[in-house]
Amino acid sequence: MNGQTVGVVLVGVGGQGILLASETVARAAMAAGFDVKTNEVHGMAQRGGSVLAQIRYGKKVYSPLVPQGSAQVLASLERIEALRYADLLAPRGLAVVSSQAIVPVTVSSGKAVYPGDAEARLRRAFPRLLYVDVTAKATELGDIRVANIVVVGALSTALDIPENCWKEAIEASVKPKFLELNLKAFAAGRAST
Amino acid sequence: MSAYRDAVYCEWSPNEKVALEVAAGASLAGARCIVTMKHVGLNVAADPLMTLSYTGTVGGLVLCVADDPGMHSSQNEQDTRHFARFAKVPVLEPADSADASEFMKLALDVSERHRTPVILRTTTRVSHSRGMVETGDRVPSGKPIGFQKCPERFVPIPLWGRGMRVEVEKRHAALRAEAEKTAANRIEWGDRSLGIVAEGIAYQYVRELLPDASVLKIGWAWPFPDALLREFAGGVKELLVAEELDDIMEEHLRSLGIACEGKKYFTPIGEFSPDRIREGLARRAGKPVTPPASLPEAKDLPARPPVLCPGCPHRGLFYALGKFDVVVTGDIGCYSLGVFPPLSRIDTILCMGAGISMAHGMNKAGEPRKVVGIVGDSTFFHSGITGLLDIGYNRSASIIVVVDNRTTAMTGHQDNPGTGRTLSGEETTKASIEEFARACGIPNVRTVNPYETKRTVEVFKEAMASKEPWLIVSSSPCPLREKRKLGATRSVDRTLCTKCRMCLKMGCPAIEWTPEGATVNELLCSGCGLCAGVCPSKAFVIAEKGGCAQ
Numbered sequence: 001m002n003g004q005t006v007g008v009v010l011v012g013v014g015g016q017g018i019l020l021a022s023e024t025v026a027r028a029a030m031a032a033g034f035d036v037k038t039n040e041v042h043g044m045a046q047r048g049g050s051v052l053a054q055i056r057y058g059k060k061v062y063s064p065l066v067p068q069g070s071a072q073v074l075a076s077l078e079r080i081e082a083l084r085y086a087d088l089l090a091p092r093g094l095a096v097v098s099s100q101a102i103v104p105v106t107v108s109s110g111k112a113v114y115p116g117d118a119e120a121r122l123r124r125a126f127p128r129l130l131y132v133d134v135t136a137k138a139t140e141l142g143d144i145r146v147a148n149i150v151v152v153g154a155l156s157t158a159l160d161i162p163e164n165c166w167k168e169a170i171e172a173s174v175k176p177k178f179l180e181l182n183l184k185a186f187a188a189g190r191a192s193t
Numbered sequence: 194m195s196a197y198r199d200a201v202y203c204e205w206s207p208n209e210k211v212a213l214e215v216a217a218g219a220s221l222a223g224a225r226c227i228v229t230m231k232h233v234g235l236n237v238a239a240d241p242l243m244t245l246s247y248t249g250t251v252g253g254l255v256l257c258v259a260d261d262p263g264m265h266s267s268q269n270e271q272d273t274r275h276f277a278r279f280a281k282v283p284v285l286e287p288a289d290s291a292d293a294s295e296f297m298k299l300a301l302d303v304s305e306r307h308r309t310p311v312i313l314r315t316t317t318r319v320s321h322s323r324g325m326v327e328t329g330d331r332v333p334s335g336k337p338i339g340f341q342k343c344p345e346r347f348v349p350i351p352l353w354g355r356g357m358r359v360e361v362e363k364r365h366a367a368l369r370a371e372a373e374k375t376a377a378n379r380i381e382w383g384d385r386s387l388g389i390v391a392e393g394i395a396y397q398y399v400r401e402l403l404p405d406a407s408v409l410k411i412g413w414a415w416p417f418p419d420a421l422l423r424e425f426a427g428g429v430k431e432l433l434v435a436e437e438l439d440d441i442m443e444e445h446l447r448s449l450g451i452a453c454e455g456k457k458y459f460t461p462i463g464e465f466s467p468d469r470i471r472e473g474l475a476r477r478a479g480k481p482v483t484p485p486a487s488l489p490e491a492k493d494l495p496a497r498p499p500v501l502c503p504g505c506p507h508r509g510l511f512y513a514l515g516k517f518d519v520v521v522t523g524d525i526g527c528y529s530l531g532v533f534p535p536l537s538r539i540d541t542i543l544c545m546g547a548g549i550s551m552a553h554g555m556n557k558a559g560e561p562r563k564v565v566g567i568v569g570d571s572t573f574f575h576s577g578i579t580g581l582l583d584i585g586y587n588r589s590a591s592i593i594v595v596v597d598n599r600t601t602a603m604t605g606h607q608d609n610p611g612t613g614r615t616l617s618g619e620e621t622t623k624a625s626i627e628e629f630a631r632a633c634g635i636p637n638v639r640t641v642n643p644y645e646t647k648r649t650v651e652v653f654k655e656a657m658a659s660k661e662p663w664l665i666v667s668s669s670p671c672p673l674r675e676k677r678k679l680g681a682t683r684s685v686d687r688t689l690c691t692k693c694r695m696c697l698k699m700g701c702p703a704i705e706w707t708p709e710g711a712t713v714n715e716l717l718c719s720g721c722g723l724c725a726g727v728c729p730s731k732a733f734v735i736a737e738k739g740g741c742a743q
Contacts (some may be wrong), residue, residue, distance in 0.1 A: 003669075006578075013497065015502075023666075026323065030325070035324075035325060036320060036323075036324065036325060037289065037320065037322055037323065037324040038323045038324075039321055039322040039323075040321055041265050041317065041321055046711065048497075048499060048502065048702050049479050049497055049498055049499030049500070050497040061324070062396075062397040062398070062401040063397045063398050063400075063401040063402040064289070064318070064322035064323075064324070064397070065318070065398075065466050065467055066714075067401075067467040067468055067471070068468050068485055069485065080495075081493055083488070083490055083491045083494055084491060084494055086490065086491055087485055087487070087488060087491075089530065102496040102702075102714075102717075103497075103705045103714070104495050104498075104702075105500045105533075105535075105700050105701075105702055106495045106496050106497070106498070107495045107706070108697055108702075108704055108706045109534055109535045109700060110694075110697070110706070111495075111534065111695055112495035112496060113493070114495055115493070115494070121490040122490070124490050125488055125490035125491070131246050139295075144716065152450065154395050156384045191242075
């Protein structure tokens with residue numbers, strides 16, 4: 001890592017569990033002994049708006065915001081949201097993108113168009129792209145709500161954090177009742193690489 | 194704070210003025226208090242603050258005030274540091290979570306030693322960031338609880354107030370002296386060719402971008418540490434100031450005769466970021482600032498603004514209101530989102546409570562259309578009641594709608610005086626909006642179920658025909674808070690859909706448009722059934738288990 005601060009960006013739509021995913025990544029980095037800062041802005045964004053969460057970790061972290069073009073990983077729970085924040089990702093960074101499409105009201109009311117070529121755009125925009133049917137994986141596991149942790153599993157492979165730290169982080173972030181399900185979701189995501 | 198529930202009393206106050214007055218009372222009885230609010234909340238609490246500065250505090254009293262540079266979820270971006278000078282009280286400014294924890298302890302200590310309220314000014318960015326914090330054990334203040342009668346100190350009638358005014362200046366001198374030596378301000382010497390005075394979150398960005406520069410980190414922002422500022426300015430060749438929002442520090446440095454630059458490179462508008470600071474530094478160095486080329490793949494992405502949730506009761510109310518040619522004075526809450534298309538049913542927003550009072554003012558001005566004021570339940574209790582009292586007292590034919598979802602939804606479902614629960618979860622009385630309205634002299638008070646749009650339209654018709662004040666409570670709990678589905682998921686019967694697009698007028702995120710007509714995203718549908726009521730061809734049917742009805 002050479003003392004560099006690592007940036008992780010998580011994006012999606014309000015209600016998709018971005019904040020829990022962000023907390024999990026932060027806890028994993030903390031368990032691995034790094035200084036960590038996270039940032040997210042919700043409030044208005046919570047109501048179906050675009051949501052952005054950022055995690056930075058390293059030996060000593062100052063800014064909680066990821067400078068443009070510096071994130072090691074950009075993970076998106078919705079396919080076009082990845083494009084919206086693409087400029088945060090470093091040129092050699094990994095993009096993990098859920099193939100799920102959530103159509104904004106601006107589209108259904110006829111004010112805008114949802115790009116039909118999203119996948120092609122993603123492949124052009126991100127040289128290192130992991131395009132995953134996260135919804136299918138989460139549904140297979142029995143609960144669409146663990147899609148966020150499937151994504152965390154997929155992005156975990158790109159970071160220098162040992163696997164046991166991720167497990168510790170999930171234990172600390174989710175209710176005991178949902179622990180087993182979330183550990184399975186993490187494993188499914190991690191295997192998708 | 195819930196971890197300390199037994200030891201620390203917490204409550205939601207109806208508004209910030211009440212909260213600060215409650216804290217002032219508790220402080221005078223000897224208790225340590227923290228009051229939290231946004232920048233605009235401090236406007237509401239300004240009245241007690243200005244005089245609390247004179248009477249002073251007994252138990253430590255800290256106002257934790259969050260500014261919102263960039264207006265992430267606020268109607269303006271005022272700089273709370275002005276209030277410190279205005280009220281003559283010190284302000285501390287944390288740059289991250291660790292600072293926030295340290296500075297809160299410092300603020301309570303300063304408050305008790307100098308008998309002054311203290312402002313802890315944070316920002317959206319600092320408040321919504323998390324970082325490593327060294328935790329400690331709670332140390333109770335040890336002050337006995339019991340009010341000590343002392344009218345010369347606590348009763349600012351002119352006789353004693355003039356003496357208090359003199360004391361405020363003495364205290365100010367003592368605080369200035371303390372600002373010089375507090376650990377909250379520190380010089381980090383580095384390369385002496387450039388020195389940067391950095392406040393709050395700006396410190397983090399400066400450190401990130403210029404690891405070798407000399408930095409004066411300001412955590413105690415007012416009163417200014419003049420000697421420290423002079424020492425730092427004298428030790429560097431050139432001086433820059435990085436402070437979010439207004440140029441308060443920069444202006445002060447100039448008043449001391451110190452040459453510096455700040456707002457010339459770092460914008461007073463909006464929020465700082467590492468990228469904006471980098472741009473400012475590049476401009477200062479005379480380097481061309483080229484914004485990063487935007488990705489061609491990110492072109493023409495549809496905007497994704499926040500919207501009313503699927504199943505939101507406000508949608509039905511706005512839909513019904515959309516049938517009338519009226520002016521709608523809105524207010525602050527989830528229902529502010531009714532301003533966006535396709536609902537487009539809010540015309541003004543000013544501040545909390547103004548939805549009611551502005552409707553009255555427009556009517557008195559002779560606005561030819563009917564004026565409808567909309568507020569939420571929490572906003573009604575915050576500052577809507579006095580406006581309603583004005584309508585009852587001075588008689589305008591205003592129609593006030595309280596969209597009562599029995600929670601403070603926009604900010605995360607906090608309880609309020611109407612929910613019947615306190616902050617600690619105990620059951621309590623439920624304030625009745627209808628009874629308030631009658632007590633304010635509103636002769637026509639009705640309650641409607643916003644999912645029953647036809648009935649709601651009828652009540653509106655009756656109110657529009659009247660020359661008297663009306664209050665309509667649109668009553669239905671927030672489904673997001675209740676965490677339940679409202680009914681069966683809907684789907685579209687293709688044989689019935691005529692593609693008339695009536696359903697799209699409600700702006701429901703669960704309804705999507707395809708060349709074949711409307712479809713329902715079953716993952717999002719909450720089963721409220723509003724679409725079924727609105728569709729003229731009854732195409733929205735109850736979805737069969739496991740799939741759409743085709």
